[in-house]
Amino acid sequence: MKNIRKTALVTGAASGLGFEFAVLLAKDKYNLILVDIDVEKLGISIRNIRMIADVNIKIIIQDLSEASSSEEVMKQIGNTPIDVLINNAGFGLFGKFSTTNWERESKMLQLHVYTTTYLTKLLLKRMEKHGSGKILNVSSLAAFQPGPLMSLYYASKAYILSFSEAIANELKGTGITVTALCPGQTNTGFQKVVAASASEHKIKFNIACPKAVAKYGYKAMQQGKTVAIPGQLNRLLSNVPRFIPRSLVTTIIRRLQENNR
Template identity: 60%
Template sequence: MTKTALVTGAASGLGYELSVLLAKDNYDLILVDIDETNLVKVKSALHDTYKCQITILVKDLSKPNVANDILNEIKSVSIDVLINNAGFGLFGTFSGTDWQRESDMLHLHILTTTHLTKLVLDGMLQKGSGKILNMSSLAAFQPGPLMSIYYASKAYMLSFSEAIANELIGTGITVTALCPGPTSTEFQSVVSENTVDNKIRFNMACPSKVALYGYNAMKKGKTVAIPGKFNKFLSVLPRFLTRNRATAIVRKIQDKNRNE
Protein backbone atom coordinates (compact mmCIF):
# COMPACT_ATOMS: atom_id res chain seq x y z
CA MET A 1 0.00 0.00 0.00
CA THR A 2 1.41 3.37 -1.03
CA LYS A 3 2.17 5.82 1.73
CA THR A 4 1.70 9.59 1.53
CA ALA A 5 3.89 12.43 2.80
CA LEU A 6 3.00 16.09 3.18
CA VAL A 7 5.87 18.57 2.87
CA THR A 8 5.63 22.33 3.41
CA GLY A 9 8.12 24.69 1.83
CA ALA A 10 8.71 22.06 -0.85
CA ALA A 11 9.50 24.32 -3.79
CA SER A 12 13.19 24.75 -2.95
CA GLY A 13 15.96 24.18 -0.42
CA LEU A 14 15.61 21.53 2.26
CA GLY A 15 11.93 21.02 1.48
CA TYR A 16 12.78 20.05 -2.08
CA GLU A 17 15.64 17.78 -0.97
CA LEU A 18 13.40 16.02 1.54
CA SER A 19 10.74 15.59 -1.14
CA VAL A 20 13.31 13.87 -3.37
CA LEU A 21 14.18 11.43 -0.58
CA LEU A 22 10.51 10.64 -0.01
CA ALA A 23 9.92 10.11 -3.73
CA LYS A 24 12.88 7.72 -3.83
CA ASP A 25 11.21 5.75 -1.04
CA ASN A 26 8.01 5.50 -3.11
CA TYR A 27 5.87 7.93 -1.16
CA ASP A 28 3.09 9.80 -2.88
CA LEU A 29 3.56 13.49 -2.16
CA ILE A 30 1.49 16.49 -1.19
CA LEU A 31 3.76 19.50 -1.70
CA VAL A 32 2.85 22.89 -0.24
CA ASP A 33 4.50 26.23 -1.00
CA ILE A 34 3.68 29.82 -1.85
CA ASP A 35 5.99 29.66 -4.90
CA GLU A 36 3.73 28.21 -7.59
CA THR A 37 6.30 28.44 -10.38
CA ASN A 38 8.94 26.36 -8.61
CA LEU A 39 6.33 24.04 -7.13
CA VAL A 40 5.15 23.11 -10.63
CA LYS A 41 8.74 22.50 -11.70
CA VAL A 42 9.36 20.27 -8.69
CA LYS A 43 6.22 18.28 -9.39
CA SER A 44 7.23 17.71 -12.99
CA ALA A 45 10.81 16.71 -12.16
CA LEU A 46 9.86 14.30 -9.38
CA HIS A 47 7.03 12.71 -11.33
CA ASP A 48 9.20 12.19 -14.39
CA THR A 49 11.99 10.59 -12.34
CA TYR A 50 10.12 8.59 -9.71
CA LYS A 51 6.60 8.17 -11.16
CA CYS A 52 4.97 8.94 -7.82
CA GLN A 53 1.62 10.66 -7.45
CA ILE A 54 2.09 14.33 -6.58
CA THR A 55 -0.45 16.92 -5.47
CA ILE A 56 0.63 20.55 -5.19
CA LEU A 57 -1.07 23.12 -3.01
CA VAL A 58 -0.16 26.77 -3.48
CA LYS A 59 -0.66 28.26 -0.04
CA ASP A 60 0.61 31.21 1.97
CA LEU A 61 1.36 29.45 5.24
CA SER A 62 1.73 32.74 7.09
CA LYS A 63 -2.02 33.39 6.90
CA PRO A 64 -4.53 32.48 9.64
CA ASN A 65 -6.39 29.16 9.37
CA VAL A 66 -4.40 27.96 6.35
CA ALA A 67 -3.84 24.60 8.10
CA ASN A 68 -7.59 24.02 8.00
CA ASP A 69 -7.64 24.90 4.31
CA ILE A 70 -4.94 22.32 3.60
CA LEU A 71 -6.67 19.54 5.50
CA ASN A 72 -10.00 20.33 3.88
CA GLU A 73 -8.42 19.90 0.44
CA ILE A 74 -6.81 16.56 1.30
CA LYS A 75 -9.30 15.23 3.85
CA SER A 76 -9.67 11.90 2.03
CA VAL A 77 -5.90 11.28 2.17
CA SER A 78 -4.18 9.50 5.04
CA ILE A 79 -0.88 11.21 5.89
CA ASP A 80 1.96 8.90 6.93
CA VAL A 81 4.73 11.52 7.09
CA LEU A 82 4.42 15.23 7.85
CA ILE A 83 7.41 17.49 7.22
CA ASN A 84 6.96 21.04 8.51
CA ASN A 85 9.79 22.72 6.65
CA ALA A 86 8.50 26.11 5.47
CA GLY A 87 10.13 29.14 7.02
CA PHE A 88 12.10 32.32 6.48
CA GLY A 89 14.44 34.63 8.35
CA LEU A 90 14.53 38.36 9.03
CA PHE A 91 17.63 40.35 9.97
CA GLY A 92 17.63 43.58 11.93
CA THR A 93 16.96 45.05 15.36
CA PHE A 94 13.54 44.24 16.76
CA SER A 95 12.74 47.97 17.01
CA GLY A 96 13.67 48.50 13.37
CA THR A 97 12.15 45.55 11.54
CA ASP A 98 8.73 45.41 9.88
CA TRP A 99 5.94 44.14 12.12
CA GLN A 100 3.90 42.63 9.30
CA ARG A 101 6.88 40.54 8.23
CA GLU A 102 7.45 39.49 11.85
CA SER A 103 3.79 38.62 12.28
CA ASP A 104 3.94 36.49 9.14
CA MET A 105 6.97 34.68 10.52
CA LEU A 106 5.28 33.94 13.83
CA HIS A 107 2.18 32.65 12.08
CA LEU A 108 4.25 30.46 9.77
CA HIS A 109 6.84 29.10 12.20
CA ILE A 110 4.56 28.69 15.21
CA LEU A 111 0.81 28.90 14.62
CA THR A 112 0.48 27.22 11.22
CA THR A 113 3.09 24.57 11.97
CA THR A 114 1.52 23.74 15.34
CA HIS A 115 -2.02 23.70 13.94
CA LEU A 116 -1.08 21.55 10.94
CA THR A 117 0.71 19.13 13.25
CA LYS A 118 -2.37 18.88 15.47
CA LEU A 119 -4.69 18.22 12.53
CA VAL A 120 -2.47 15.60 10.89
CA LEU A 121 -1.66 13.96 14.22
CA ASP A 122 -5.31 13.11 14.77
CA GLY A 123 -5.31 10.82 11.73
CA MET A 124 -1.97 9.29 12.69
CA LEU A 125 -3.29 8.42 16.15
CA GLN A 126 -6.34 6.76 14.66
CA LYS A 127 -4.18 4.37 12.63
CA GLY A 128 -1.40 4.07 15.22
CA SER A 129 1.53 5.11 13.04
CA GLY A 130 3.21 8.15 11.54
CA LYS A 131 6.31 10.30 11.45
CA ILE A 132 6.62 14.05 11.90
CA LEU A 133 9.71 16.11 11.08
CA ASN A 134 9.73 19.71 12.27
CA MET A 135 12.35 22.12 10.98
CA SER A 136 14.00 23.80 13.93
CA SER A 137 17.54 25.20 13.79
CA LEU A 138 20.85 25.49 15.59
CA ALA A 139 19.42 28.92 16.42
CA ALA A 140 17.04 27.19 18.85
CA PHE A 141 19.74 26.72 21.49
CA GLN A 142 20.41 30.37 22.36
CA PRO A 143 18.95 33.88 21.97
CA GLY A 144 19.75 35.63 18.69
CA PRO A 145 20.20 39.40 18.66
CA LEU A 146 19.45 40.91 15.23
CA MET A 147 17.30 37.87 14.40
CA SER A 148 15.39 37.79 17.68
CA ILE A 149 12.03 36.47 16.48
CA TYR A 150 13.55 33.88 14.17
CA TYR A 151 15.72 32.44 16.97
CA ALA A 152 12.82 32.50 19.43
CA SER A 153 10.46 30.80 16.98
CA LYS A 154 12.96 28.01 16.37
CA ALA A 155 13.40 27.55 20.12
CA TYR A 156 9.63 27.12 20.32
CA MET A 157 9.70 24.50 17.58
CA LEU A 158 12.44 22.53 19.33
CA SER A 159 10.67 22.60 22.69
CA PHE A 160 7.29 21.78 21.16
CA SER A 161 8.72 18.85 19.20
CA GLU A 162 10.52 17.38 22.20
CA ALA A 163 7.40 17.67 24.36
CA ILE A 164 4.99 15.98 21.97
CA ALA A 165 7.58 13.34 21.09
CA ASN A 166 7.48 12.35 24.75
CA GLU A 167 3.69 12.41 24.84
CA LEU A 168 3.56 10.08 21.82
CA ILE A 169 5.83 7.36 23.19
CA GLY A 170 4.13 4.02 22.63
CA THR A 171 1.66 5.29 20.03
CA GLY A 172 3.62 4.29 16.94
CA ILE A 173 4.22 7.96 16.08
CA THR A 174 7.55 9.74 16.33
CA VAL A 175 8.47 13.41 16.19
CA THR A 176 11.86 14.69 15.10
CA ALA A 177 13.23 18.23 15.33
CA LEU A 178 15.88 18.84 12.69
CA CYS A 179 18.31 21.54 13.86
CA PRO A 180 20.73 22.43 11.05
CA GLY A 181 23.29 25.18 11.15
CA PRO A 182 23.85 27.53 8.19
CA THR A 183 22.87 25.72 4.99
CA SER A 184 23.40 26.79 1.40
CA THR A 185 19.78 27.44 0.40
CA GLU A 186 17.65 30.37 -0.76
CA PHE A 187 16.95 31.12 2.92
CA GLN A 188 20.16 33.12 3.20
CA SER A 189 19.27 35.52 0.41
CA VAL A 190 15.89 36.53 1.84
CA VAL A 191 16.96 37.17 5.43
CA SER A 192 17.77 40.82 4.70
CA GLU A 193 17.00 43.10 1.79
CA ASN A 194 20.52 44.51 2.06
CA THR A 195 22.31 41.18 2.20
CA VAL A 196 22.59 38.71 -0.66
CA ASP A 197 24.83 36.18 1.00
CA ASN A 198 26.49 35.09 4.21
CA LYS A 199 29.97 36.46 4.78
CA ILE A 200 30.89 33.63 7.15
CA ARG A 201 30.91 30.46 5.09
CA PHE A 202 33.25 28.07 6.93
CA ASN A 203 30.36 26.14 8.48
CA MET A 204 27.98 26.27 5.50
CA ALA A 205 26.37 22.89 4.90
CA CYS A 206 25.20 21.15 1.74
CA PRO A 207 21.36 21.00 1.68
CA SER A 208 21.21 17.48 0.27
CA LYS A 209 23.44 16.20 3.08
CA VAL A 210 21.44 18.03 5.74
CA ALA A 211 18.20 16.66 4.31
CA LEU A 212 19.54 13.11 4.24
CA TYR A 213 20.73 13.38 7.84
CA GLY A 214 17.34 14.65 8.97
CA TYR A 215 15.45 12.10 6.89
CA ASN A 216 17.40 9.20 8.35
CA ALA A 217 16.93 10.59 11.86
CA MET A 218 13.19 10.80 11.23
CA LYS A 219 13.05 7.21 9.99
CA LYS A 220 14.87 6.08 13.15
CA GLY A 221 12.52 8.06 15.37
CA LYS A 222 15.26 10.28 16.79
CA THR A 223 13.83 13.25 18.66
CA VAL A 224 16.55 15.86 18.04
CA ALA A 225 18.78 15.73 14.96
CA ILE A 226 21.77 18.09 14.70
CA PRO A 227 23.81 17.50 11.53
CA GLY A 228 27.58 18.02 11.82
CA LYS A 229 30.01 17.58 14.71
CA PHE A 230 30.75 21.29 14.91
CA ASN A 231 27.05 22.11 15.11
CA LYS A 232 26.61 19.55 17.89
CA PHE A 233 29.43 21.30 19.77
CA LEU A 234 27.79 24.70 19.22
CA SER A 235 24.45 23.39 20.46
CA VAL A 236 25.87 22.50 23.88
CA LEU A 237 28.32 25.40 24.18
CA PRO A 238 25.73 27.77 25.76
CA ARG A 239 25.47 25.36 28.71
CA PHE A 240 29.03 26.27 29.67
CA LEU A 241 28.64 30.03 29.29
CA THR A 242 26.47 32.60 30.98
CA ARG A 243 23.38 33.43 28.90
CA ASN A 244 24.61 37.00 28.55
CA ARG A 245 27.93 35.75 27.17
CA ALA A 246 26.28 33.34 24.73
CA THR A 247 23.97 36.09 23.52
CA ALA A 248 26.88 38.50 23.06
CA ILE A 249 28.75 35.94 20.95
CA VAL A 250 25.75 35.47 18.67
CA ARG A 251 25.51 39.26 18.30
CA LYS A 252 29.13 39.46 17.19
CA ILE A 253 28.61 36.67 14.67
CA GLN A 254 25.52 38.39 13.25
CA ASP A 255 27.35 41.71 12.97
CA LYS A 256 30.25 40.05 11.18
CA ASN A 257 28.03 37.98 8.93
CA ARG A 258 25.52 40.56 7.75
CA ASN A 259 26.88 44.08 7.89
CA GLU A 260 28.12 45.60 4.69
Protein backbone atom coordinates in the same frame (compact mmCIF):
# COMPACT_ATOMS: atom_id res chain seq x y z
CA MET B 1 -5.12 10.14 -5.03
CA LYS B 2 -4.45 6.42 -4.83
CA ASN B 3 -3.86 5.21 -1.28
CA ILE B 4 -2.04 1.96 -2.10
CA ARG B 5 1.21 3.57 -1.02
CA LYS B 6 1.87 5.68 2.02
CA THR B 7 1.46 9.44 1.68
CA ALA B 8 3.71 12.25 2.86
CA LEU B 9 2.94 15.96 3.14
CA VAL B 10 5.81 18.45 2.83
CA THR B 11 5.51 22.21 3.34
CA GLY B 12 7.89 24.62 1.64
CA ALA B 13 8.42 21.93 -0.98
CA ALA B 14 9.26 24.07 -4.00
CA SER B 15 12.98 24.38 -3.28
CA GLY B 16 15.77 23.89 -0.75
CA LEU B 17 15.28 21.34 2.00
CA GLY B 18 11.62 20.86 1.16
CA PHE B 19 12.42 19.74 -2.36
CA GLU B 20 15.19 17.43 -1.13
CA PHE B 21 12.81 15.83 1.38
CA ALA B 22 10.29 15.30 -1.40
CA VAL B 23 12.92 13.56 -3.54
CA LEU B 24 13.88 11.22 -0.70
CA LEU B 25 10.25 10.38 -0.02
CA ALA B 26 9.56 9.75 -3.70
CA LYS B 27 12.53 7.39 -3.91
CA ASP B 28 10.95 5.46 -1.03
CA LYS B 29 7.69 5.28 -3.01
CA TYR B 30 5.62 7.67 -0.91
CA ASN B 31 2.80 9.49 -2.66
CA LEU B 32 3.36 13.21 -2.16
CA ILE B 33 1.32 16.24 -1.17
CA LEU B 34 3.51 19.27 -1.71
CA VAL B 35 2.59 22.65 -0.24
CA ASP B 36 4.15 25.95 -1.28
CA ILE B 37 3.25 29.47 -2.34
CA ASP B 38 5.61 29.52 -5.35
CA VAL B 39 3.66 27.99 -8.25
CA GLU B 40 6.48 28.25 -10.79
CA LYS B 41 9.18 26.64 -8.62
CA LEU B 42 6.76 23.97 -7.44
CA GLY B 43 6.05 23.03 -11.05
CA ILE B 44 9.77 22.66 -11.76
CA SER B 45 10.22 20.56 -8.62
CA ILE B 46 7.40 18.21 -9.62
CA ARG B 47 8.90 17.66 -13.07
CA ASN B 48 12.25 16.83 -11.49
CA ILE B 49 10.69 14.43 -9.01
CA ARG B 50 8.76 12.61 -11.73
CA MET B 51 12.02 12.00 -13.56
CA ILE B 52 13.26 10.14 -10.47
CA ALA B 53 10.25 8.16 -9.28
CA ASP B 54 6.76 7.13 -10.38
CA VAL B 55 4.60 8.41 -7.53
CA ASN B 56 1.35 10.35 -7.26
CA ILE B 57 1.89 14.05 -6.56
CA LYS B 58 -0.76 16.49 -5.40
CA ILE B 59 0.12 20.17 -5.10
CA ILE B 60 -1.44 22.71 -2.77
CA ILE B 61 -0.70 26.35 -3.50
CA GLN B 62 -1.00 28.05 -0.14
CA ASP B 63 0.54 30.92 1.81
CA LEU B 64 1.18 29.20 5.13
CA SER B 65 1.73 32.53 6.88
CA GLU B 66 -2.03 33.15 6.68
CA ALA B 67 -4.10 32.39 9.78
CA SER B 68 -6.52 30.10 7.92
CA SER B 69 -3.83 28.16 6.05
CA SER B 70 -3.93 24.97 8.13
CA GLU B 71 -7.68 24.58 7.61
CA GLU B 72 -7.26 25.27 3.89
CA VAL B 73 -4.60 22.59 3.59
CA MET B 74 -6.81 20.10 5.43
CA LYS B 75 -9.73 20.84 3.10
CA GLN B 76 -7.58 20.06 0.08
CA ILE B 77 -6.19 16.89 1.65
CA GLY B 78 -9.69 15.56 2.18
CA ASN B 79 -9.76 12.09 3.71
CA THR B 80 -6.29 11.09 2.49
CA PRO B 81 -4.37 9.39 5.34
CA ILE B 82 -1.05 11.15 6.01
CA ASP B 83 1.78 8.88 7.12
CA VAL B 84 4.56 11.49 7.15
CA LEU B 85 4.35 15.22 7.86
CA ILE B 86 7.36 17.44 7.23
CA ASN B 87 6.92 21.02 8.47
CA ASN B 88 9.72 22.68 6.55
CA ALA B 89 8.39 26.07 5.41
CA GLY B 90 10.03 29.08 7.05
CA PHE B 91 11.98 32.30 6.59
CA GLY B 92 14.12 34.75 8.54
CA LEU B 93 14.26 38.47 9.20
CA PHE B 94 17.29 40.56 10.20
CA GLY B 95 17.38 43.78 12.24
CA LYS B 96 16.76 45.36 15.63
CA PHE B 97 13.37 44.37 17.00
CA SER B 98 12.36 48.01 17.54
CA THR B 99 12.83 48.85 13.85
CA THR B 100 11.94 45.68 11.94
CA ASN B 101 8.69 45.40 10.00
CA TRP B 102 5.92 44.00 12.21
CA GLU B 103 3.78 42.80 9.32
CA ARG B 104 6.66 40.64 8.10
CA GLU B 105 7.46 39.47 11.64
CA SER B 106 3.87 38.51 12.35
CA LYS B 107 3.81 36.39 9.20
CA MET B 108 7.00 34.64 10.32
CA LEU B 109 5.54 33.92 13.75
CA GLN B 110 2.30 32.73 12.17
CA LEU B 111 4.24 30.36 9.93
CA HIS B 112 6.83 29.06 12.41
CA VAL B 113 4.62 28.87 15.49
CA TYR B 114 0.90 28.80 14.72
CA THR B 115 0.81 26.96 11.38
CA THR B 116 3.46 24.42 12.38
CA THR B 117 1.61 23.73 15.62
CA TYR B 118 -1.91 23.60 14.24
CA LEU B 119 -1.09 21.53 11.16
CA THR B 120 0.77 19.10 13.41
CA LYS B 121 -2.24 18.89 15.74
CA LEU B 122 -4.72 18.29 12.94
CA LEU B 123 -2.68 15.57 11.25
CA LEU B 124 -1.57 13.99 14.51
CA LYS B 125 -5.20 13.23 15.30
CA ARG B 126 -5.39 11.20 12.09
CA MET B 127 -2.13 9.42 12.83
CA GLU B 128 -3.36 8.45 16.28
CA LYS B 129 -6.41 6.75 14.73
CA HIS B 130 -4.09 4.60 12.62
CA GLY B 131 -1.52 4.06 15.38
CA SER B 132 1.43 5.12 13.25
CA GLY B 133 3.08 8.15 11.68
CA LYS B 134 6.19 10.27 11.46
CA ILE B 135 6.50 14.02 11.94
CA LEU B 136 9.60 16.07 11.17
CA ASN B 137 9.69 19.74 12.19
CA VAL B 138 12.52 21.82 10.79
CA SER B 139 14.01 23.91 13.59
CA SER B 140 17.55 25.31 13.51
CA LEU B 141 20.86 25.49 15.31
CA ALA B 142 19.55 28.95 16.22
CA ALA B 143 17.12 27.25 18.61
CA PHE B 144 19.83 26.68 21.21
CA GLN B 145 20.56 30.33 22.07
CA PRO B 146 19.05 33.84 21.87
CA GLY B 147 19.79 35.71 18.65
CA PRO B 148 20.13 39.49 18.84
CA LEU B 149 19.29 41.16 15.51
CA MET B 150 17.30 38.07 14.51
CA SER B 151 15.43 37.82 17.81
CA LEU B 152 12.11 36.44 16.62
CA TYR B 153 13.65 33.98 14.18
CA TYR B 154 15.82 32.44 16.91
CA ALA B 155 12.92 32.49 19.39
CA SER B 156 10.47 30.85 16.98
CA LYS B 157 12.95 28.12 16.11
CA ALA B 158 13.49 27.52 19.84
CA TYR B 159 9.73 27.12 20.12
CA ILE B 160 9.71 24.48 17.36
CA LEU B 161 12.47 22.52 19.11
CA SER B 162 10.80 22.65 22.53
CA PHE B 163 7.36 21.81 21.11
CA SER B 164 8.74 18.86 19.13
CA GLU B 165 10.63 17.42 22.10
CA ALA B 166 7.57 17.69 24.33
CA ILE B 167 5.11 15.96 22.02
CA ALA B 168 7.71 13.33 21.08
CA ASN B 169 7.71 12.38 24.76
CA GLU B 170 3.91 12.35 24.91
CA LEU B 171 3.76 10.01 21.91
CA LYS B 172 6.16 7.35 23.17
CA GLY B 173 4.70 3.90 22.65
CA THR B 174 2.01 5.08 20.22
CA GLY B 175 3.78 4.19 16.99
CA ILE B 176 4.13 7.90 16.15
CA THR B 177 7.47 9.71 16.31
CA VAL B 178 8.39 13.40 16.20
CA THR B 179 11.80 14.64 15.07
CA ALA B 180 13.20 18.18 15.28
CA LEU B 181 15.85 18.81 12.63
CA CYS B 182 18.27 21.56 13.72
CA PRO B 183 20.64 22.41 10.85
CA GLY B 184 23.20 25.17 10.87
CA GLN B 185 23.66 27.38 7.83
CA THR B 186 22.47 25.57 4.74
CA ASN B 187 22.86 26.67 1.14
CA THR B 188 19.18 27.28 0.37
CA GLY B 189 17.05 30.29 -0.61
CA PHE B 190 16.90 31.28 3.07
CA GLN B 191 19.89 33.60 2.72
CA LYS B 192 18.16 35.53 -0.06
CA VAL B 193 15.21 36.31 2.20
CA VAL B 194 17.26 37.49 5.18
CA ALA B 195 18.77 40.99 4.87
CA ALA B 196 22.18 41.02 3.17
CA SER B 197 23.71 42.50 6.33
CA ALA B 198 22.88 39.47 8.47
CA SER B 199 25.57 37.01 9.44
CA GLU B 200 23.31 34.26 8.05
CA HIS B 201 24.04 35.86 4.68
CA LYS B 202 27.70 36.76 5.14
CA ILE B 203 29.40 33.94 7.10
CA LYS B 204 30.94 31.60 4.54
CA PHE B 205 32.24 28.75 6.69
CA ASN B 206 30.31 25.71 7.88
CA ILE B 207 27.65 26.04 5.18
CA ALA B 208 25.99 22.70 4.51
CA CYS B 209 24.58 21.21 1.33
CA PRO B 210 20.76 20.98 1.47
CA LYS B 211 20.83 17.48 -0.01
CA ALA B 212 23.13 16.25 2.78
CA VAL B 213 21.08 18.01 5.50
CA ALA B 214 17.82 16.57 4.18
CA LYS B 215 19.31 13.09 3.98
CA TYR B 216 20.53 13.35 7.59
CA GLY B 217 17.16 14.59 8.82
CA TYR B 218 15.23 12.03 6.80
CA LYS B 219 17.29 9.17 8.22
CA ALA B 220 16.82 10.52 11.76
CA MET B 221 13.07 10.74 11.19
CA GLN B 222 12.89 7.18 9.89
CA GLN B 223 14.84 6.02 12.95
CA GLY B 224 12.51 7.89 15.30
CA LYS B 225 15.15 10.20 16.75
CA THR B 226 13.81 13.21 18.61
CA VAL B 227 16.55 15.78 17.88
CA ALA B 228 18.78 15.68 14.81
CA ILE B 229 21.72 18.09 14.44
CA PRO B 230 23.69 17.52 11.23
CA GLY B 231 27.44 18.12 11.39
CA GLN B 232 29.96 17.61 14.20
CA LEU B 233 30.68 21.33 14.51
CA ASN B 234 26.97 22.12 14.79
CA ARG B 235 26.54 19.47 17.48
CA LEU B 236 29.43 21.06 19.37
CA LEU B 237 27.98 24.56 18.97
CA SER B 238 24.57 23.42 20.21
CA ASN B 239 26.17 22.48 23.53
CA VAL B 240 28.16 25.71 24.02
CA PRO B 241 25.35 27.48 25.96
CA ARG B 242 25.50 24.68 28.54
CA PHE B 243 29.08 25.51 29.48
CA ILE B 244 29.40 29.30 29.30
CA PRO B 245 27.12 32.03 30.69
CA ARG B 246 24.03 32.65 28.58
CA SER B 247 24.73 36.39 28.61
CA LEU B 248 28.11 35.72 27.02
CA VAL B 249 26.55 33.52 24.34
CA THR B 250 24.11 36.32 23.52
CA THR B 251 26.96 38.84 23.31
CA ILE B 252 28.91 36.58 20.95
CA ILE B 253 25.90 36.13 18.66
CA ARG B 254 25.36 39.90 18.62
CA ARG B 255 28.99 40.55 17.65
CA LEU B 256 28.85 37.93 14.92
CA GLN B 257 25.80 39.66 13.48
CA GLU B 258 27.31 43.15 13.72
CA ASN B 259 30.78 42.20 12.43
CA ASN B 260 29.36 40.70 9.28
CA ARG B 261 27.34 43.66 8.14
